[in-house]
Amino acid sequence: QVQLQESGPGLVTPSETLSLTCTVSGASITGEYWSWIRQPPGKGLEWLAYINYSGTTSYNPSLNNRVTISLDTSKNQFSLKLTSVTAADTAVFYCARLRLMSSNPTYHAFDIWGQGTLVTVSS
């Protein structure tokens, strides 16, 4: 059974860097695509980034180049860094697996999600 678990500080100071890690169990991160999605309190979902097993990345341009996603295959983890945070970045951050649901056409969907971790940006 595949499980994802987010970890990281729950409070970040404005202008600092938010760093989160997602630990994957029950599957190898070298076999899939992995993603981060966030949800501000009481609001909807926003896709942030994904990375695949070869290290190819894709980012949401709305984040203005503040976000980096990376893999640590030795620990079966992937991570998110978001720089220059403001109060507007306060959200529940989810890590999720982008699983290949179809090979014809090639199609991925977020089939497994972590429980989410609340990160508050405040001084």
Add this chain to the structure above:
Amino acid sequence: DIVMTQSPLSLPVTPGEPASISCRSSQSLTRSSGYTYLDWYLQKPGQSPQLLIYLGSNRASGVPDRFSGSGSGTDFTLKISRVEAEDVGVYYCMQMQQSPRTFGQGTKVEIK
């Protein structure tokens, strides 16, 4: 970016009755192949979102057959044939047609 618009935003439902949620996209999500690059997710209270439908009409593993997805182009519908109490939560459509992936604003389904 592709803008996803859902309606209604709130949907009171009666158990045993059908329910329907609409999702519209600002650009077509159906490719020349005929496949529709749209997913539906349900976020139950206090939980993470879960995948219900992918490629417009394919149920994810373990999803009851009372859930169905349809539509093409820019108009899509999620239907629940007979609502059960466990179906309450916020439903989101999401487009996978192009990056950045974008979600609808969500439809809150609650029991009357």
